[in-house]
Amino acid sequence: MTGARRNACPTLSAPMRTGDGLLARLQPENGAYTPAQMMGLAQAAARHGNGILEITARGSLQIRGLTETSAEALATEVDALALVPRTGVPVETNPLAGLDPQELADPRSLVESLRTATRERDLASQLGPKVAVVVDGGGRIGLGALLGDLRFAAVSSGWQVSVGGTAETDTVITILPEADALELGLGILEAIAARGRDARGRDLVRDGALSEESGKARQISQNLHPAIGRFTLKSGTIALGLSPMLGEIHADTLLRFTQEAKALGVAELRPAPGYAMLALPLDMTSADALALFAARLGLITDPHDPRLRVSACAGAPACASGHLATRPLAREIAHALACGTAEVHVSGCEKRCAEPHAAVRAVGTAKGVSVNGGAPVAKTQALAAIELALHRNSHDNAA
Known part of the structure; x- marks a missing residue:
């Protein structure tokens, strides 16, 4: 099995080496998994990886903690699930x-x-x-x-x-x-x-090969809703959107959720942009029941949940370059975001991979955690520095 080079996209046949082993990414041709396929993936991730699955910002599903041998076993099991992986130039569309x-x-x-x-x-x-x-x-x-x-x-x-x-x-x-x-x-x-x-x-x-057409006004579709909550479909049924915080979910949690979703009549599970996943179709009663069950598992079902205002890269130890364990700090930050609207991003190192626009940016360095470009502070003081930055942001916006 050949590993993916850096800056390439990891696949089942070419997983990428990270700080916690190999990482494989999967996206079906039709963008959907049946409950049986998702349960099979969860079980395979527990057997062959470290039990952590992630939904990416672009709506792919990836499995972490693989070895050279277990990655081959995972690929074999995925083939047995009759999942047809997407190939060719990536073409992304609405789930x-x-x-x-x-x-x-x-x-x-x-x-x-x-x-x-x-x-x-x-x-x-x-x-x-x-x-x-x-x-x-x-x-x-x-x-x-x-x-x-x-x-x-x-x-x-x-x-x-x-x-x-x-x-x-x-x-x-x-x-x-x-x-x-x-x-x-x-x-x-x-x-x-x-x-x-x-x-x-x-x-x-x-290079000047293309330029904006003169006099052509930009038109942007105002579709800014995250893929979380209830979405009524043309059929009158409902798609329930939810998200694990930071897109990270343990195989056991995914298995339990999928078993309940299948029992409530879900036929498809569709990973969605923004670390989310849609379960469909459902009637209103079943959607309410599945949302309640998901919340008990710690999944986000409310598009206004403060946890959605915190983002983070993989961080240490998942990323070998990381100076900071970003995920635990991000969860602490979410606790401090009970009010306000500011967004926070936590980066494990100075590369700041895939950093979104955020009012507060915490970056792990060899000397500590730098908040909004300030002098690094000790990791134990990072949360206090971030809370101070959030307070300043709130004060500046009010002024």
Whole structure:
């Protein structure tokens, strides 16, 4: 089994070495797991890894703590679960695509056309492993925070095509009907590929190969709701969205939740952007019962839960570069966020991987914890420094 190189995306066949062993990431072609498949994955993670599974910011599922031998055994068991992993250029879309009555457009045909065309043109072998496409049909669950080298966003007059960032920071190229947007998008991906495996969408803007169309106003779908809570579907049934704090869940907890979900009639479990997961379909009574059970397991079911305002990288010991155990500190911080709206991010080291915009940033260093760029303090004093930064932020906002 060949390990994934740094800055590549870990897969079942090429897991990535981390501080707590190998890490494998899985995303099914259809984005959904049956309860039987999810229970099988939970049991396999307990047998072959350290029992920790994570839902990523982009809605993938990853299993930690594998060895060379156990990673091969895990891959064999996943094959037996009849899970078809997603391959080719990553094309991300809403986990409720085609099911959400508030969508501006059903993105599924565009997604399928993109996946088919990129495979036919063998673009995955020509593009860097981090290059990704986002297709956002609108609706209640937001994809705006996802970075996209190429982004299609449904607007009232067609598909808005943009490159190189989030929905707020990318460069809008134009708005076109679906077929024309597809052809333009494929041309953009080929232009990225022509610049080599290290190229990204933003390079086309930096090089002057693409620019924002004159007079074309940016339109951003206002789908900013996290994938947590109850979502009424076109069928009249409900999808229940929930999240383990920081996306981290133990195999035993996932197994217990999935067993209860199956008993209540859930047919699919769909990991979602923002470290979340959707269970569907449910009627109102079953959704209430599953939400109550999930809360008892410590899962987040309220989109206003203060724990959602805290984010953290893997940290030590999961990341070999980490100076700080980020997860325990993040849980302490969540306790201190009973009021207010400020967001906090905890990084294990100065690299600050995938750091989101946050009012307060705590970074582990060799000398201690630096809060918002200040002098490092001892780890035992980190929480007090973060609380002080939160107080200052609250005072500044009030002023």
